[in-house]
Amino acid sequence: MPVWLNHTSNLWGVQVWWDLLFALGVAVFLVLPRARAQGMNVPLWIMFVAATASIGLLALVARLFWLESRTTS
Numbered sequence: 001m002p003v004w005l006n007h008t009s010n011l012w013g014v015q016v017w018w019d020l021l022f023a024l025g026v027a028v029f030l031v032l033p034r035a036r037a038q039g040m041n042v043p044l045w046i047m048f049v050a051a052t053a054s055i056g057l058l059a060l061v062a063r064l065f066w067l068e069s070r071t072t073s
Contacts, residue, residue: 023057
């Protein structure tokens, strides 16, 4: 319940909620197919993105790009 109150009590909380939703949407629909192809631990990364929103998404994408650059070299 405290999470819901935090995300709905003011505009700042609503912005944080939308950030979380957008980060999860991008991760699940655009990034995870490529992450699976690289052998990344997808459930762990989804939990990380769900807990940290855009910060986790940026870490996920950075790791994915690093793994992809290693395989092409």
